Amino acid sequence: MASGIEEILRGVRIADVKPESASPVSPSTTLGEVYRLLDEGSRGAVVVCEGDRIVGIFTERDVLYRTSLEGIDLDTPISELMTRDPESVPVTTRLADAVRAMTEGGFRHLPLDDGDGCCAGILTSRDVLRFLADHFSEAVLNLPPRLHQRMRRPEGG
Amino acid sequence: MRCPSCDAENVPGAALCEDCGLDLAGLDTPEADDGFTGRLTRDRVRDLRIVPPLTVTADASVREAIELLRRERHGCVLVEDEERLAGIFTERDVLTRVVRRGLDPDAVTMREVMTPDPYVLQAGDPPAFAIHKMVVGGLRHLPVVEGEKILGFISVRNVLRYVRDDVLAEPTGSTRGERPRPPSRAA
Numbered sequence: 001m002a003s004g005i006e007e008i009l010r011g012v013r014i015a016d017v018k019p020e021s022a023s024p025v026s027p028s029t030t031l032g033e034v035y036r037l038l039d040e041g042s043r044g045a046v047v048v049c050e051g052d053r054i055v056g057i058f059t060e061r062d063v064l065y066r067t068s069l070e071g072i073d074l075d076t077p078i079s080e081l082m083t084r085d086p087e088s089v090p091v092t093t094r095l096a097d098a099v100r101a102m103t104e105g106g107f108r109h110l111p112l113d114d115g116d117g118c119c120a121g122i123l124t125s126r127d128v129l130r131f132l133a134d135h136f137s138e139a140v141l142n143l144p145p146r147l148h149q150r151m152r153r154p155e156g157g
Numbered sequence: 158m159r160c161p162s163c164d165a166e167n168v169p170g171a172a173l174c175e176d177c178g179l180d181l182a183g184l185d186t187p188e189a190d191d192g193f194t195g196r197l198t199r200d201r202v203r204d205l206r207i208v209p210p211l212t213v214t215a216d217a218s219v220r221e222a223i224e225l226l227r228r229e230r231h232g233c234v235l236v237e238d239e240e241r242l243a244g245i246f247t248e249r250d251v252l253t254r255v256v257r258r259g260l261d262p263d264a265v266t267m268r269e270v271m272t273p274d275p276y277v278l279q280a281g282d283p284p285a286f287a288i289h290k291m292v293v294g295g296l297r298h299l300p301v302v303e304g305e306k307i308l309g310f311i312s313v314r315n316v317l318r319y320v321r322d323d324v325l326a327e328p329t330g331s332t333r334g335e336r337p338r339p340p341s342r343a344a
Contacts, residue, residue: 005193005320039253042295063252064226103321108297108313125313126292132320133292139197139285140292 008135009096014112014123017095017131022111022122024049027056031067031081032074034058044124045109048082052118054111056082061108088113091120095131098123161198164281202287203280205319207301207309210235213267215243219255220262222246232312233298236271242307244271247298277302278311287316 024047025034034046038060048056058078066081088111089101102110102125112121133140158169158181165176174181211225211234222234226248236244246267254270255262276290280303290296291313301308 008193009320035252035257039257044249060249060252061232063256064223064248067256099317099321103314103317106314125297125317126295128317128320129288129292129313133288136194136197136285136288139194139283140289 005132005136006096009099010094012095012131013091014089014093014095014098015091017123017127019091019112019121019123019127022047022049022119024054024119025078026050027077027079027082029078030074031072031076031078034078035063035074038063045122046078047111047119047122048078049119054086054088054113054117054119055079056084057086057109057111058082059109086111088117088119089123090115095128099128102128161283162286163279197285197288198283200284201280202278202282202284202301202311203303203308205284205287205311205315207280207311208315210300210307210309212237212307213246214238215266215268215271217267218263219260219265219267219270222267223251223255223262226251233310234267235300235307235310236267237307240307241305242275242277242300242302244268244273245275245298245300245310246271249297275300279303280308284316284319287311291316 023037023041025037027048027050029048037043037046045057045059047054048058056079058081062081062083087101087105087107089098091112091114098110102108102123108125110123111119112123114120158167158171159165160167160174160177160179160181162179163174163177165174167174167181171181173179208231211229211231213222213225213234213236215236215238217236225234226232233245233247235242236246244267250270250272254260255265260270276294276296277300278287278290280301287299290299297313298310299312300310
């Protein structure tokens with residue numbers, strides 16, 4: 001049985017793990033709309049495209065660092081707050097290289113391109129973990145009942 | 158024989174862990190899988206890089222917590238109550254529970270916006286537990302405790318680094334050293 005993660009991650013390409021479509025937004029999309037998409041869409045990042053071309057990304061972390069808590073105009077176009085020209089990788093990239101790009105850059109979200117700068121989806125750290133969980137289900141998913149414990153509260157404590 | 162789930166000592170050959178009920182059949186057979194599957198169950202969360210926590214009390218204001226997150230560039234704060242873990246507040250909560258609800262960060266306390274009584278990992282849990290909780294529970298940050306003592310937390314990033322550092326030491330192509338370092342950005 002091939003249990004070496006190295007060969008597995010090298011043998012799989014991003015497209016094989018079926019990353020989510022990016023559902024990109026245009027640069028003129030308002031901050032308020034982006035907040036809504038992040039919140040209601042349970043997404044951690046929004047890819048910004050001009051036509052098909054990736055021009056930016058705005059993540060939930062940017063909410064923390066790039067917006068102030070008060071006085072922020074929700075009509076601000078996302079183009080003013082996004083990270084411009086984020087690194088993207090082709091969907092044909094090996095998963096091992098994608099993991100490397102994510103860890104080196106500290107990215108949880110990696111925009112995917114078609115090799116020509118056009119948006120082809122987004123790879124999230126959760127996609128990678130899900131792949132690991134599926135592939136190593138013997139170790140990850142066959143877990144004991146105690147797994148769902150929360151903080152221990154000793155009796156009388 | 159030590160239970161891989163809860164670290165309880167069991168008599169050799171025990172079928173079930175006395176403490177947590179885990180099926181121990183076959184676990185004391187020498188030489189299990191020495192590949193990644195084996196590592197996921199044999200390594201311990203304490204072997205990953207546990208991030209020392211930022212802690213606040215339940216009475217701390219949302220602003221206090223957010224300023225702490227910004228200053229230390231962390232993704233979560235742990236809420237402590239008499240040295241016990243009472244809750245967790247993450248960067249995603251800033252969006253979904255504060256910004257989207259239009260709450261006043263000075264008037265609202267952690268108690269009102271934290272996730273109380275969060276899932277935790279024990280330091281002796283295997284990394285497989287962390288992956289399971291993150292995938293199934295959709296959690297990006299998990300507090301790590303030893304007994305009741307708060308050690309810190311691990312994030313999705315730590316797990317990816319564990320995968321990279323320990324098993325992906327070599328690049329797959331000839332790009333080593335050529336690939337420009339990705340620009341730093343918040344992700």
